[in-house]
Amino acid sequence: MKKMFGALASLSLAACGPQIETVSFSDGLPGQEMAKLDVPSTTSQRIDDGAATVRQQGRGDLSGTWLVTGGTVLVVNGVTLWSLGSLNFVAGLEPASDNGTTAVWGPRTNDWERTTWKLTAVRTAPNAFKYTLEAKPKGSDDSEYAAVITGSHTVAVDEDGKAIKGYGEGRFDIDYDKAARLPFQDSKKGQVSFEYARPSPTAAVTVGVDLKEFVNDAAVPNTAAYRYSQVPGGEGFFEFATDSNIHWFDPTRIALERWTIKSRWNATGEGRADVRATGGDLASPVTMNECWDTRFRSTFLDGSAPSQVKWGVESSDCAFTGASYSTR
Structure with a gap:
């Protein structure tokens, strides 16, 4: 009987699983790499920010849709660098207070921006945290603090x-309307939300980004969605969707069409992009499809527009056969 009780007790403890170690606050905040997007590239490749248009020269030239993909990735990474960079700037020193449940860093002043920052993190589990990054103009009253970034992060654990x-994994939200009130900030407005997961060194990385009424250099607010997945050293994809006027040259057709691009690539860098525009002043969807080789040179081009230039054979010139359009 004693042996039976001992066996049951052991089984009960095993069912509970290993105890998760308590992670320090300094290790419980996401670093800049956590939500960064990585796409294949070569040292000789020049990626322009051509997200507004898809430009194509000819077969064998650098892929136009790959340039758009790479340029858009650079823009998204820029937002990540600013947000998580600010977070880690404040958390770079020992917290001013830490009672095991809540830690507070700051106030810390960024002299070259004349901004004072304060970071508060709350432990919700041994390896999970919620945090708020607040900021105000240097020298202003504490009532001027505004929550610029809010988020949550769970540190991965092994078996x-x-x-x-x-x-x-985790998420964070950036409020650019509040950030714009700080000294020397640019004209960005609106909200940006990130969700990310990097479970382990070998698992696929996933990142989702949503822009809501976002304004950068243009005067018109933009709503867009980005989704990314990459197996370390293997296949990946990046898709994004935004609203833009395909008939910008015609003042009688001002409705916004929904543009989507989904790019896929394998471990060698060979890939494919499928573009689609719908709605707005379009009577029917317009599509374009392009494939590229390991040097990101266009090998196949097709599309539904009557004026679309075409080249290549899909079955032999594409790493992926069959279109896969974004559903965003």
């Missing part, structure tokens, strides 16, 4: 319950 440093 023994040990933290895997640099890996995890």
Whole structure:
């Protein structure tokens, strides 16, 4: 009987799983790499920010849709760098207070921007945290603090319950309307939301980004969605959707069409992009399809527009056969 009770007790403890170690606050905040997008490239490749248009020279030239993909990735990474860079700037020193449940960093002043920052993190589990990054103009009253970034982060653990440093999952939201009130900030407005997951060194990385009424250099607010997945050293995809006027040259047709691009690539860098425009002043969807080789040179081009230039054979010139359009 004693042996039976002992066996049951052991089974009960095993069912509970390993105890998760308590992660420090300094290791419980996401680093800049957590939500960064990585796409294949070569040192000789020049990526322009051509997200507004898809330009194509001819077969064998650098792929126009790949340039758009790469340029858009650069823009998204720029937003990530600013947000998580600000977070880690404040958390770079020891917290002013830490009672095990809540830690507060700052106030810390960024002298070259004349901004004072304060970061508060709350532990919700041994390896999980919620945080708020607040900022105000240097020298202003504490009532001027505004929550610029809010988020949550869970540190990944291994099968023994040990933290895997640099890996995890979470989300954060940036309020550019509040950030714009700070000294020396640019004209960005609106909200941007990130969701990310880097479970382990070998698991696929996923990142989702949503822009809501976002304004950068243009005067018109933009709503867009980005989705990214990449197996380390293997296949990946990046898709994005935005509203833009395909008939910008015609003042009688001002409705916005929905543009989507989904790019896929394999471990060698060979890939394909499928573009589609719908709605607005279009009577029917317009599509374009392009494939590129390991040097990102166009090997196949097709599309539904009557004036679309075409070249290549899909079955032999594409790493992926069959279109796969974004559903965003």
